[in-house]
Amino acid sequence: MKVVRWDASAWAFSVEKMKKVGLFETERFFLDLYCLEPGQSQKPHAHAGCDKVYLVVEGRGRFRVGDDERELGAGEGVLAGSGEVHGVENRSGDRLVVLTWMSPPPSR
Amino acid sequence: MKVVRWDASAWAFSVEKMKKVGLFETERFFLDLYCLEPGQSQKPHAHAGCDKVYLVVEGRGRFRVGDDERELGAGEGVLAGSGEVHGVENRSGDRLVVLTWMSPPPSR
Numbered sequence: 001m002k003v004v005r006w007d008a009s010a011w012a013f014s015v016e017k018m019k020k021v022g023l024f025e026t027e028r029f030f031l032d033l034y035c036l037e038p039g040q041s042q043k044p045h046a047h048a049g050c051d052k053v054y055l056v057v058e059g060r061g062r063f064r065v066g067d068d069e070r071e072l073g074a075g076e077g078v079l080a081g082s083g084e085v086h087g088v089e090n091r092s093g094d095r096l097v098v099l100t101w102m103s104p105p106p107s108r
Numbered sequence: 109m110k111v112v113r114w115d116a117s118a119w120a121f122s123v124e125k126m127k128k129v130g131l132f133e134t135e136r137f138f139l140d141l142y143c144l145e146p147g148q149s150q151k152p153h154a155h156a157g158c159d160k161v162y163l164v165v166e167g168r169g170r171f172r173v174g175d176d177e178r179e180l181g182a183g184e185g186v187l188a189g190s191g192e193v194h195g196v197e198n199r200s201g202d203r204l205v206v207l208t209w210m211s212p213p214p215s216r
Binding site: 001069101 | 109110111112113114115116117118131132134136137139158159161163171173174176177178180182183184185186187189190207209211212
Protein backbone atom coordinates (compact mmCIF):
# COMPACT_ATOMS: atom_id res chain seq x y z
CA MET A 1 0.00 0.00 0.00
CA LYS A 2 1.49 3.29 -1.10
CA VAL A 3 0.62 5.92 1.48
CA VAL A 4 1.23 9.61 0.76
CA ARG A 5 1.06 12.66 2.96
CA TRP A 6 -0.79 15.74 1.77
CA ASP A 7 -0.49 17.87 4.90
CA ALA A 8 2.09 20.58 5.60
CA SER A 9 4.86 17.99 5.79
CA ALA A 10 4.43 17.40 2.04
CA TRP A 11 4.18 21.01 0.89
CA ALA A 12 7.09 22.44 -1.07
CA PHE A 13 7.60 25.90 -2.51
CA SER A 14 9.89 27.42 -5.09
CA VAL A 15 10.86 31.07 -5.36
CA GLU A 16 10.84 30.75 -9.15
CA LYS A 17 7.31 29.54 -9.81
CA MET A 18 4.36 27.60 -8.48
CA LYS A 19 5.55 24.21 -7.24
CA LYS A 20 3.65 21.03 -8.12
CA VAL A 21 3.98 18.17 -5.67
CA GLY A 22 2.73 14.94 -7.25
CA LEU A 23 0.74 12.64 -4.98
CA PHE A 24 -0.67 10.02 -7.35
CA GLU A 25 -0.85 9.48 -11.09
CA THR A 26 -2.37 6.71 -13.19
CA GLU A 27 -3.61 6.57 -16.77
CA ARG A 28 -6.97 7.85 -15.44
CA PHE A 29 -6.01 10.85 -13.28
CA PHE A 30 -3.36 12.78 -11.45
CA LEU A 31 -3.56 14.35 -8.01
CA ASP A 32 -1.07 17.10 -7.15
CA LEU A 33 -0.55 19.70 -4.49
CA TYR A 34 -0.05 23.11 -6.07
CA CYS A 35 2.00 25.31 -3.73
CA LEU A 36 2.07 29.03 -4.53
CA GLU A 37 4.09 31.75 -2.87
CA PRO A 38 2.49 35.21 -2.82
CA GLY A 39 2.36 36.58 -6.38
CA GLN A 40 2.68 33.19 -8.10
CA SER A 41 0.03 31.83 -10.45
CA GLN A 42 -1.03 29.15 -12.88
CA LYS A 43 -1.88 31.05 -16.04
CA PRO A 44 -5.36 30.50 -17.47
CA HIS A 45 -5.46 27.57 -19.89
CA ALA A 46 -7.85 24.82 -21.01
CA HIS A 47 -7.81 21.09 -21.77
CA ALA A 48 -10.34 19.48 -24.08
CA GLY A 49 -11.68 16.23 -22.68
CA CYS A 50 -10.22 16.68 -19.18
CA ASP A 51 -11.87 17.77 -15.94
CA LYS A 52 -9.92 19.55 -13.21
CA VAL A 53 -10.85 20.15 -9.57
CA TYR A 54 -9.14 22.68 -7.30
CA LEU A 55 -9.62 22.27 -3.51
CA VAL A 56 -8.07 25.00 -1.37
CA VAL A 57 -6.18 23.46 1.57
CA GLU A 58 -4.42 26.55 2.93
CA GLY A 59 -4.56 30.26 2.19
CA ARG A 60 -6.62 32.15 -0.35
CA GLY A 61 -6.47 32.26 -4.14
CA ARG A 62 -8.14 34.03 -7.04
CA PHE A 63 -9.63 31.30 -9.27
CA ARG A 64 -10.82 31.64 -12.81
CA VAL A 65 -13.19 29.18 -14.47
CA GLY A 66 -14.58 30.18 -17.85
CA ASP A 67 -15.31 33.92 -17.71
CA ASP A 68 -15.88 33.86 -13.96
CA GLU A 69 -13.37 34.78 -11.27
CA ARG A 70 -13.70 34.30 -7.52
CA GLU A 71 -11.51 34.37 -4.47
CA LEU A 72 -11.69 31.05 -2.62
CA GLY A 73 -10.29 30.11 0.75
CA ALA A 74 -9.39 26.97 2.63
CA GLY A 75 -12.25 24.45 2.61
CA GLU A 76 -13.64 25.63 -0.73
CA GLY A 77 -13.32 23.99 -4.13
CA VAL A 78 -14.26 24.44 -7.76
CA LEU A 79 -14.56 22.35 -10.91
CA ALA A 80 -13.23 23.33 -14.33
CA GLY A 81 -14.91 21.03 -16.83
CA SER A 82 -13.63 19.92 -20.21
CA GLY A 83 -12.56 22.87 -22.35
CA GLU A 84 -13.20 25.53 -19.71
CA VAL A 85 -10.44 28.08 -19.26
CA HIS A 86 -9.10 27.89 -15.71
CA GLY A 87 -6.27 29.22 -13.61
CA VAL A 88 -5.32 30.41 -10.15
CA GLU A 89 -3.40 33.36 -8.81
CA ASN A 90 -2.14 33.99 -5.30
CA ARG A 91 -2.76 37.70 -4.78
CA SER A 92 -2.58 37.34 -1.00
CA GLY A 93 0.39 37.89 1.25
CA ASP A 94 0.39 34.27 2.44
CA ARG A 95 1.18 30.92 0.92
CA LEU A 96 -1.54 29.09 -0.98
CA VAL A 97 -1.88 25.29 -1.19
CA VAL A 98 -4.39 23.64 -3.51
CA LEU A 99 -5.24 19.96 -4.04
CA THR A 100 -5.51 19.62 -7.81
CA TRP A 101 -7.17 16.64 -9.46
CA MET A 102 -7.26 16.07 -13.18
CA SER A 103 -8.90 13.25 -15.07
CA PRO A 104 -7.69 12.06 -17.38
CA PRO A 105 -4.14 13.48 -17.23
CA PRO A 106 -3.75 15.90 -20.13
CA SER A 107 -0.95 13.97 -21.78
CA ARG A 108 -2.98 10.78 -22.21
CA MET B 109 -18.61 28.92 -11.26
CA LYS B 110 -19.92 26.22 -8.97
CA VAL B 111 -18.09 26.50 -5.64
CA VAL B 112 -18.41 23.73 -3.05
CA ARG B 113 -17.30 23.55 0.55
CA TRP B 114 -15.45 20.48 1.78
CA ASP B 115 -14.68 21.63 5.33
CA ALA B 116 -16.63 20.82 8.49
CA SER B 117 -19.57 22.92 7.30
CA ALA B 118 -20.18 20.31 4.56
CA TRP B 119 -19.78 17.17 6.63
CA ALA B 120 -22.90 15.12 7.36
CA PHE B 121 -23.31 11.93 9.33
CA SER B 122 -25.97 9.27 9.61
CA VAL B 123 -26.52 6.94 12.54
CA GLU B 124 -27.49 4.18 10.10
CA LYS B 125 -24.42 3.98 7.88
CA MET B 126 -21.50 5.84 6.39
CA LYS B 127 -22.76 9.05 4.79
CA LYS B 128 -21.55 10.08 1.31
CA VAL B 129 -21.62 13.81 0.59
CA GLY B 130 -21.25 14.41 -3.14
CA LEU B 131 -19.06 17.35 -4.14
CA PHE B 132 -18.60 16.95 -7.90
CA GLU B 133 -19.43 14.36 -10.52
CA THR B 134 -18.82 14.25 -14.25
CA GLU B 135 -18.52 11.41 -16.74
CA ARG B 136 -14.81 11.25 -15.83
CA PHE B 137 -14.81 11.20 -12.00
CA PHE B 138 -16.70 11.74 -8.81
CA LEU B 139 -15.51 13.43 -5.63
CA ASP B 140 -17.31 12.67 -2.37
CA LEU B 141 -16.77 13.22 1.32
CA TYR B 142 -17.21 9.94 3.17
CA CYS B 143 -18.32 10.65 6.76
CA LEU B 144 -18.11 7.75 9.19
CA GLU B 145 -19.29 7.61 12.77
CA PRO B 146 -17.31 5.31 15.09
CA GLY B 147 -17.93 1.69 14.07
CA GLN B 148 -19.09 2.48 10.53
CA SER B 149 -17.32 1.16 7.44
CA GLN B 150 -17.25 0.80 3.70
CA LYS B 151 -17.01 -2.93 3.10
CA PRO B 152 -14.11 -4.13 0.97
CA HIS B 153 -15.00 -4.21 -2.72
CA ALA B 154 -13.33 -3.69 -6.10
CA HIS B 155 -14.03 -1.96 -9.42
CA ALA B 156 -12.41 -3.09 -12.65
CA GLY B 157 -11.15 -0.16 -14.72
CA CYS B 158 -11.59 2.45 -11.96
CA ASP B 159 -9.04 4.09 -9.67
CA LYS B 160 -10.01 5.38 -6.23
CA VAL B 161 -8.12 7.72 -3.90
CA TYR B 162 -8.86 8.15 -0.21
CA LEU B 163 -7.48 11.26 1.55
CA VAL B 164 -8.11 11.43 5.31
CA VAL B 165 -9.36 14.89 6.31
CA GLU B 166 -10.33 14.26 9.93
CA GLY B 167 -9.91 11.37 12.34
CA ARG B 168 -8.34 7.98 11.83
CA GLY B 169 -9.43 4.98 9.75
CA ARG B 170 -8.35 1.44 9.03
CA PHE B 171 -7.83 1.21 5.26
CA ARG B 172 -7.55 -1.92 3.18
CA VAL B 173 -6.00 -1.97 -0.30
CA GLY B 174 -5.40 -5.40 -1.81
CA ASP B 175 -4.19 -7.69 0.97
CA ASP B 176 -2.71 -4.81 2.94
CA GLU B 177 -4.31 -2.98 5.85
CA ARG B 178 -3.10 0.19 7.57
CA GLU B 179 -4.42 2.79 9.93
CA LEU B 180 -4.20 6.25 8.39
CA GLY B 181 -4.80 9.63 9.96
CA ALA B 182 -5.58 13.15 8.83
CA GLY B 183 -3.16 14.33 6.14
CA GLU B 184 -2.52 10.84 4.76
CA GLY B 185 -3.90 9.26 1.61
CA VAL B 186 -3.86 6.03 -0.37
CA LEU B 187 -4.63 4.83 -3.90
CA ALA B 188 -6.65 1.74 -4.77
CA GLY B 189 -5.95 0.99 -8.41
CA SER B 190 -8.18 -0.76 -10.91
CA GLY B 191 -9.40 -4.11 -9.59
CA GLU B 192 -7.79 -3.78 -6.17
CA VAL B 193 -9.99 -4.69 -3.22
CA HIS B 194 -10.39 -1.62 -0.98
CA GLY B 195 -12.40 -0.46 1.99
CA VAL B 196 -12.28 1.62 5.15
CA GLU B 197 -13.43 1.07 8.72
CA ASN B 198 -13.66 3.57 11.53
CA ARG B 199 -12.47 1.60 14.54
CA SER B 200 -11.73 4.77 16.50
CA GLY B 201 -13.93 6.56 19.00
CA ASP B 202 -14.09 9.71 16.87
CA ARG B 203 -15.65 10.70 13.58
CA LEU B 204 -13.75 10.01 10.37
CA VAL B 205 -13.96 12.16 7.22
CA VAL B 206 -12.35 11.08 3.95
CA LEU B 207 -12.11 12.84 0.57
CA THR B 208 -12.84 10.10 -1.96
CA TRP B 209 -12.11 10.46 -5.68
CA MET B 210 -12.99 7.88 -8.27
CA SER B 211 -12.14 7.90 -11.94
CA PRO B 212 -14.14 7.03 -13.86
CA PRO B 213 -17.33 6.75 -11.78
CA PRO B 214 -18.15 3.04 -11.48
CA SER B 215 -21.51 3.32 -13.20
CA ARG B 216 -20.07 4.70 -16.44
